[in-house]
Amino acid sequence: AQSVAQPEDQVNVAEGNPLTVKCTYSVSGNPYLFWYVQYPNRGLQFLLKYITGDNLVKGSYGFEAEFNKSQTSFHLKKPSALVSDSALYFCAVRDIIPPTDSWGKLQFGAGTQVVVTP
Amino acid sequence: GAVVSQHPSRVICKSGTSVKIECRSLDFQATTMFWYRQFPKQSLMLMATSNEGSKATYEQGVEKDKFLINHASLTLSTLTVTSAHPEDSSFYICSALVKPGTEAFFGQGTRLTVV
Numbered sequence: 001a002q003s004v005a006q007p008e009d010q011v012n013v014a015e016g017n018p019l020t021v022k023c024t025y026s027v028s029g030n031p032y033l034f035w036y037v038q039y040p041n042r043g044l045q046f047l048l049k050y051i052t053g054d055n056l057v058k059g060s061y062g063f064e065a066e067f068n069k070s071q072t073s074f075h076l077k078k079p080s081a082l083v084s085d086s087a088l089y090f091c092a093v094r095d096i097i098p099p100t101d102s103w104g105k106l107q108f109g110a111g112t113q114v115v116v117t118p
Numbered sequence: 119g120a121v122v123s124q125h126p127s128r129v130i131c132k133s134g135t136s137v138k139i140e141c142r143s144l145d146f147q148a149t150t151m152f153w154y155r156q157f158p159k160q161s162l163m164l165m166a167t168s169n170e171g172s173k174a175t176y177e178q179g180v181e182k183d184k185f186l187i188n189h190a191s192l193t194l195s196t197l198t199v200t201s202a203h204p205e206d207s208s209f210y211i212c213s214a215l216v217k218p219g220t221e222a223f224f225g226q227g228t229r230l231t232v233v
Contacts, residue, residue: 041127041209041229043124043211043213043224043225043226043227044162044213044224045224046221046223046224090161090162105167106164106213108161109161111160111161
């Protein structure tokens with residue numbers, strides 16, 4: 001079964017500093033990885049995804065993520081954090097269902113609360 | 119990106135009554151929709167997967183008679199919490215796949231409070 005782990009419950013960063021949110025994954029085949037952001041009492045907003053191709057994926061709102069196969073990681077990054085980036089961030093991996101490799105459910109990490117201080 | 123609209127955003131109901139939550143894909147047809155439940159400061163727990171025109175597939179431990187899911191059209195899925203109790207109070211979120219092989223888009227969520 002596929003799974004993701006977000007080792008940090010919370011990340012604190014000062015505005016203007018680089019932001020990194022960690023995610024490691026465990027899959028039996030090719031990974032299909034996603035990052036989502038959730039603001040209070042709101043649904044999830046898609047940030048970016050890795051399916052195949054370049055290891056550095058660029059997404060919405062200036063975020064990017066680096067896929068590292070050897071370390072089984074997919075860390076989310078932003079060069080300069082904003083106070084408005086304060087939110088809950090989820091890493092997710094998509095189940096792949098054999099034998100047709102059809103798409104199954106998303107497995108979410110526990111989430112990482114990002115707090116950006118002015 | 120694709121827009122998924124969820125309604126209502128907040129609902130308060132009395133214990134023993136039923137509540138219906140709607141999830142609509144506004145600018146695309148969603149063959150598959152998912153319903154999640156989220157407790158405070160926790161991750162999303164998948165409740166069920168619904169495909170248009172067929173019965174929903176429920177995750178282990180989710181009571182299908184309590185959480186009725188209907189996916190009658192390619193743009194609408196509904197979740198009905200029947201005979202609601204205070205322990206059903208939670209944040210419910212739906213999501214929809216534009217098509218297999220793409221990312222899922224999420225509704226705004228529904229805060230259900232059962233009193």
